[in-house]
Amino acid sequence: MKTIEDINKRIKDGDAVVVTAAEMSQIVKENGAEQAANDIDVVTTGTFGAMCSSGAFLNFGHTDPPIKMTKTYLNGVEAYSGIAAVDTYIGATQPSRNPEIGIEYGGSHVIEDLIRGKDVELVADSYGTDCYPLTELKTHINIENLNDAVMVNPRNSYQNYAAAVNSTEETIHTYMGTLLPEMGNVSFSSAGGLSPLLNDPYFKTIGLGTKIFLCGAEGYVIGEGTQHNTEVQRKNGVPVNGAGTLMVKGDMKQMDPEYVRGATMPKYGSTLYVGIGIPIPILDSNIAQRTAISDEDITCQVMDYGIPKRSKPIVMETNYKELRSGSIEINGVEVETSPLSSYKKAVQISEELKNWIDNGDFMLSNPVKLLPSQGRSPRPLKIRRQTMLVNEIKSKPLITANPNDEIGDVAKRLVQNNVNHLPVVDVDQKLLGIVTSWDIANAVAKEKNRLKDVMTKKVVIAREDEPVDIIARRIDKHEISGLPIIDKNNHVKGMITAEDISRLMCVKNREEGI
């Protein structure tokens, strides 16, 4: 058993033994985990992949006169500015507001340009306040002049990720790249045996406060990423799909453009290639054993992206050794594979981090709180049917009755117009009551002549701007079959009936293929 303090002392003294995750697989195979835990202090990991859930907080500093920016655009890409006056968050996948540029230059490209030290155009709008009178500005910024440029990525470094194929007859364009028809190619995206979270699959060492390599600079894990999932199927101790994620933070001013890149997946959107390396302290033999994982031990599910559903069908299971060989066999056919993340850069990152530690430039940190290793599984978002308003329903032309109408005339009107309800109105089209065919039958039975003697005076109504869902519930609640539609001035505009609503449901179901 070692502690991080023990390891840091050895790093300081130049005695620490640091190896990459690729080297560790061999060491454990040859010497066993017990011996490896004694011999090795730190295993370095690395990954360099497209990580859409990335972005950066920028603080521009205050102008004179001051401005409280409500909309900001960086090289034409909108950044979120609902945070104080001169702070903004530029997200990697935000496209250019210029439709001719769109996804070809997005937030990720702005981030890369800033890190490269390029000038970036800033356009900002405001509504103006007593303390922030300026309402617009246009200038250029450079990372050097920014008070803060902090990369904060809500979800990076997926523990594992399904490979993608396309079973349809057309080429499709996805965040997994271009997928050729009829399973013409396979796209996968993981550093496999080098990947940070696959080398600590139960999060025994990584957590809030773990110091890491982030885009060529020192960064930190600031907790589990969004959609962090612990309730997953495992093989050889590692998840066979997505699973754990990281939220990370780092100072962009220290970053190296070699290890971060703005990119665009054709017809999908912009994304940021992020380089992450995490040092795993070898505190015991169990941790040593986990870092020995290699490509062939890591299962990867191949999913059909031709089916645009949340749960895509699993075509087969393979592993990263097979995927990295250049082709895999699907249903008896050799299909070529493409990595979407750069294994070359992942190797570079694990080696660079190793060098930092070897040179005593990078000490390990004790996490304040380890990543959750159980009880976390993201739930899907259920969408309600798109709400439709009463006045959007196609209804029959308005036919009304007068309180002094004769029962016989009203009966004729119901039959002629093929309706069961008539709103009873005054000369100003204001609602006085309602009459149904049942009321008319009742009147005949009781030998009443005037409508006002049989109409219902207490009427349940529908407002024009109410959602139809609410009306359906009202019909059910009051055990009625139709409601007059009333506008703002209490004028009758029409009728909405249970029939109208059931017809609407039929149309919607047909559109949704139910």
Add this chain to the structure above:
Amino acid sequence: MKAWLYFSPKMVNKAVITDMIKNFDVSFNILRADINSQGGKMLIDITGKGAEDGISYIENEGIVVSRIKRVVKKDEDICIDCGACVSLCPVRAISLESDWTVEVNDKECIGCKLCTYSCPTKAIKVVE
């Protein structure tokens, strides 16, 4: 050697290509073709001892031959060596080397530009 062959309308019905294959020691592969009664063009890959003589023959018969001097180039500064292009190449002109560097083989390339189009960092360019 790769070349575009251009056919004028009066050439379309002549069996020049067949004659060339019969009479010269060539191996002949059609990579792309777009020909109708109005003429058209065909991208071919021709190899073998008789390739040069064969080309001269069809040129004499009236087919306009335009040898490809296309260059497929990878910008080393931009390329991140991910490999997204590798499985898209229809002629396997792109490969990952033992150190996981993406290598583009200029000689194999037929200029379909699928790699250019699909490259996340726009690192591959085909220049004619």
